[in-house]
Amino acid sequence: MRWLLDLFTRDADPEPHAISASGEVGALVDISGIVEAIEPLKHPLDGSDAVALNYVAHVRSGTELTEAIEGLLIEGSQGCDFILRDESGAALIELEPGDSVARLHEHVITTHGAGNEINVEAIVPGERVRVRGKVRAVVDDGEPRWCCVVQANELEHAP
Numbered sequence: 001m002r003w004l005l006d007l008f009t010r011d012a013d014p015e016p017h018a019i020s021a022s023g024e025v026g027a028l029v030d031i032s033g034i035v036e037a038i039e040p041l042k043h044p045l046d047g048s049d050a051v052a053l054n055y056v057a058h059v060r061s062g063t064e065l066t067e068a069i070e071g072l073l074i075e076g077s078q079g080c081d082f083i084l085r086d087e088s089g090a091a092l093i094e095l096e097p098g099d100s101v102a103r104l105h106e107h108v109i110t111t112h113g114a115g116n117e118i119n120v121e122a123i124v125p126g127e128r129v130r131v132r133g134k135v136r137a138v139v140d141d142g143e144p145r146w147c148c149v150v151q152a153n154e155l156e157h158a159p
Contacts, residue, residue, distance in 0.1 A: 020088035033086035044105035
């Protein structure tokens with residue numbers, strides 16, 4: 001029952017570590033910092049830059065070719081690699097690319113019309129985020145842009 005003990009004794013939400021203290025390849029990390037875009041995505045509603053998008057459309061009605069649809073939910077997420085920087089250094093964060101949110105949005109508008117409730121949550125350059133993941137590479141002093149590469153498992157807004 002060791003796993004049960006671990007559940008009850010660990011911190012509920014520990015503070016993230018400094019990026020420069022990310023450790024060795026294969027280590028699990030929890031880091032926080034400011035997002036810097038490399039090749040940003042475009043927000044499907046306003047065209048602004050983003051590094052991660054979560055798209056949710058609540059379809060309220062069909063087209064003239066289909067019957068009315070109530071409660072249809074269309075979802076998709078898209079991400080791109082970005083740099084995360086704190087006062088100790090920077091890390092290259094790798095995200096799973098996911099779906100093309102632009103194509104998904106175009107499909108929703110074309111197929112179901114513009115009268116739907118569409119919500120897009122975005123992680124944007126300049127925003128403070130928290131990343132949990134695994135160190136995929138540690139970079140020596142030859143790379144001035146970042147000290148490690150992290151494959152992200154979780155990404156969230158940070159205070």
